[in-house]
Amino acid sequence: MITLTDIAYVRSGVADLDAAIKFATEIVGLELAAPTEAGVAHLRADQRHHCLALVEGPSGVIASGFTVADADALDAAETELERSGLTVRRGSAAEARSRRVREFIGFDDPFGNRIELVSQQESVGRPVAFSRQAGISEFGHLCLDAPDVHEAYRFWSTRFNARVSDWIADAACLMRIDPVHHKLAVFRADGPGLCHMNFQVDTIDDVFRNWHFLQEHNVEIEMGPGRHPQSTAIFLYFLGPEGFTYEYSFGVRRIEDEAGWVPRTFDPAEPGSIDMWLGPITRTVSQPQIRSGQPAGAGLS
Numbered sequence: 001m002i003t004l005t006d007i008a009y010v011r012s013g014v015a016d017l018d019a020a021i022k023f024a025t026e027i028v029g030l031e032l033a034a035p036t037e038a039g040v041a042h043l044r045a046d047q048r049h050h051c052l053a054l055v056e057g058p059s060g061v062i063a064s065g066f067t068v069a070d071a072d073a074l075d076a077a078e079t080e081l082e083r084s085g086l087t088v089r090r091g092s093a094a095e096a097r098s099r100r101v102r103e104f105i106g107f108d109d110p111f112g113n114r115i116e117l118v119s120q121q122e123s124v125g126r127p128v129a130f131s132r133q134a135g136i137s138e139f140g141h142l143c144l145d146a147p148d149v150h151e152a153y154r155f156w157s158t159r160f161n162a163r164v165s166d167w168i169a170d171a172a173c174l175m176r177i178d179p180v181h182h183k184l185a186v187f188r189a190d191g192p193g194l195c196h197m198n199f200q201v202d203t204i205d206d207v208f209r210n211w212h213f214l215q216e217h218n219v220e221i222e223m224g225p226g227r228h229p230q231s232t233a234i235f236l237y238f239l240g241p242e243g244f245t246y247e248y249s250f251g252v253r254r255i256e257d258e259a260g261w262v263p264r265t266f267d268p269a270e271p272g273s274i275d276m277w278l279g280p281i282t283r284t285v286s287q288p289q290i291r292s293g294q295p296a297g298a299g300l301s
């Protein structure tokens with residue numbers, strides 16, 4: 001059993017780096033870290049050095065990162081994953097530097113999502129210099145795509161410490177790795193990809209101020225504002241460049257009584273199962289996974 005201690009980052013390939021940076025800063029509000037590497041932009045939202053890296057190149061998600069406790073935990077994870085038949089690759093020093101981690105390993109989940117486990121992700125001590133006041137408090141969660149959410153849960157719950165918090169029938173599995181209702185979710189889709197990346201905001205007012213701001217700037221609102229009955233979070237999904245969906249949300253449920261929580265199942269066809277406020281429901285756009293082993297080194301670029 002591999003213990004994931006937190007989510008770490010999303011690494012996304014973009015054909016138009018300047019446009020993607022402009023959106024991530026001026027629209028989403030993230031801080032752009034001082035450039036240190038040609039073709040890579042590091043975006044910051046909280047104590048992490050970055051939680052989103054935009055990498056110039058083929059468009060598509062490159063990897064989703066999670067932290068483990070330390071170097072020994074990473075070694076043990078590598079052994080365990082290899083023993084289970086997965087191909088695991090250890091990142092080079094340059095690749096680890098680009099991720100601001102001491103060490104990392106990469107592998108594909110059974111559906112082709114590229115996952116990276118990292119040790120010692122760098123923190124930055126100074127306050128985040130947000131590009132605009134969106135009210136962001138932290139990188140909240142990431143959602144992956146897979147054709148079978150039950151198989152995905154089997155993978156995440158048998159190899160890792162992920163536990164289901166709630167099901168949206170066969171459409172989604174919302175999982176926790178700490179008291180937060182979900183830091184990882186898997187949504188049903190034909191192929192692997194990043195369904196969305198979530199940022200928590202401080203207040204309900206931030207959600208609605210952001211909604212007006214996004215509309216004024218002609219950003220495509222995919223869904224919301226609404227409220228998920230599972231996590232109780234008030235959500236707003238919107239579309240960034242190159243098929244990358246961002247989410248702001250406020251008020252996610254914490255599950256403090258671990259033993260007492262019983263996962264529930266919601267039928268997505270039932271009104272209110274996605275949005276308690278009964279707003280229009282749409283399947284948000286996912287950014288497809290860049291399949292590893294295709295372009296040279298793309299899996300770990």
Ligand SMILES: [Fe+2]
Nearest residue numbers: 143196198247
């Ligand atoms: Fe979400």
